[in-house]
Amino acid sequence: NAGVTQTPKFQVLKTGQSMTLQCAQDMNHNSMYWYRQDPGMGLRLIYYSASEGTTDKGEVPNGYNVSRLNKREFSLRLESAAPSQTSVYFCASNGGAPGELFFGEGSRLTVL
Amino acid sequence: GEDVEQSLFLSVREGDSSVINCTYTDSSSTYLYWYKQEPGAGLQLLTYIFSNMDMKQDQRLTVLLNKKDKHLSLRIADTQTGDSAIYFCAESIASGGSYIPTFGRGTSLIVHP
Numbered sequence: 001n002a003g004v005t006q007t008p009k010f011q012v013l014k015t016g017q018s019m020t021l022q023c024a025q026d027m028n029h030n031s032m033y034w035y036r037q038d039p040g041m042g043l044r045l046i047y048y049s050a051s052e053g054t055t056d057k058g059e060v061p062n063g064y065n066v067s068r069l070n071k072r073e074f075s076l077r078l079e080s081a082a083p084s085q086t087s088v089y090f091c092a093s094n095g096g097a098p099g100e101l102f103f104g105e106g107s108r109l110t111v112l
Numbered sequence: 113g114e115d116v117e118q119s120l121f122l123s124v125r126e127g128d129s130s131v132i133n134c135t136y137t138d139s140s141s142t143y144l145y146w147y148k149q150e151p152g153a154g155l156q157l158l159t160y161i162f163s164n165m166d167m168k169q170d171q172r173l174t175v176l177l178n179k180k181d182k183h184l185s186l187r188i189a190d191t192q193t194g195d196s197a198i199y200f201c202a203e204s205i206a207s208g209g210s211y212i213p214t215f216g217r218g219t220s221l222i223v224h225p
Contacts, residue, residue: 004154031210040120042200042217043155050210058212090154098211099143099204103154 002026006091006104013081013111021076021107023091031094032074033058033101034066036087043090049074081111116216118201123222130188132219134201137182141203144177145213146186149198158186158199188221196223 004025013019025032030051035043035058045058049068063085065077074093078085088108092101118134136144142163147155161168161175161184168175174187188195198220202213 033212035215040217042116043215045212045214048210048212092154094210098206099145099160099202099213100157101147101155101213103156105152105154 004091004093004102004104006089006107008107009105010108011110013078013109015082015111017081018077018079019081019109020078021089021091021109022073023075023104024073025091025093025102026072027093027095027102028071029093029095029102030071032068033092033094034064034074034076035090035092036060037090037106038087046076046089078109081109083111085109086111115214116201116203118199118216118219120217121220121222123224124191126191126193126223126225128191130186130191130195130221130223132186132188132199132201132221134184134186134216135182136184136201136203138203138205138214139179139182140205142206143204143211144175144184145200145202145204146173146175146184147200147202147215149200149218151197155200191221191223193223193225196221 033048034046047066145160146158172189198218201216204211204213
C-alpha cells in the first residue's frame with residue numbers, strides 16, 4: 001500500500017544546478033500538489049494539477065516548473081537552484097473528497 | 113499561511129486535555145481541517161468539519177467551529193506522548209472544481225510525562 005511516493009528523500013545541490021523531484025501515487029487520484037515546508041512558515045503551495053493535462057500556479061511558483069506526466073506522476077523541476085530553495089518538499093494527492101490530501105514522506109533539499 | 117493563524121507551541125502533561133486554536137480569514141471557506149505531522153513524515157488528515165457545522169467529535173478528538181469569529185479549535189482528550197506532533201489547521205474553498213487547502217504554520221504539541 002504505497003500511497004504517495006517521492007524521490008529522492010535527500011538531495012544536496014550547488015547554486016545553479018538543476019534537478020527534478022519525482023512524485024507518483026497509486027490511488028488513481030485526479031489532483032496532485034507540490035508544497036514546500038520551511039521552519040515557522042507552514043506549508044506553501046508551489047503548483048498543483050487538478051487533473052491529468054492541467055497545471056496551475058500556487059502561492060510560490062517562482063523558480064519552479066512542473067510536469068503532470070500522466071495520472072500517476074507529477075514532477076517538480078528546479079532549473080537553477082538557489083539557496084532560498086532549501087526546504088522540505090511534499091507531494092500530495094486528492095481523490096475527490098474536498099481537501100483530503102494524502103502526503104508523501106517529503107524530500108529534503110539543501111542548496112549550497 | 114497568512115490566511116490561517118495558529119500559535120506555534122503547546123506543552124501539556126500526559127493525561128490532560130490539549131486545546132489547539134486556529135483563526136482563519138476567508139468567510140467563504142467551506143471545509144476546515146486538522147492535519148497531524150509526526151517527525152520525519154508527511155501530513156495526515158486527522159479530521160475535518162463542514163462550515164455549516166458547529167462541532168464534530170471523533171473518539172478523543174473534538175473540533176469546535178465558531179463561524180462568527182472564524183475560530184476553529186481541536187481538543188484532544190487524555191493526551192498521550194504519542195500525540196506529540198505538529199498540528200496544522202487548514203481551510204479550503206472551491207477553485208475551479210478543486211478544493212485547495214491553505215495551511216497554517218502549525219502548532220507543535222509537546223506532551224511530557
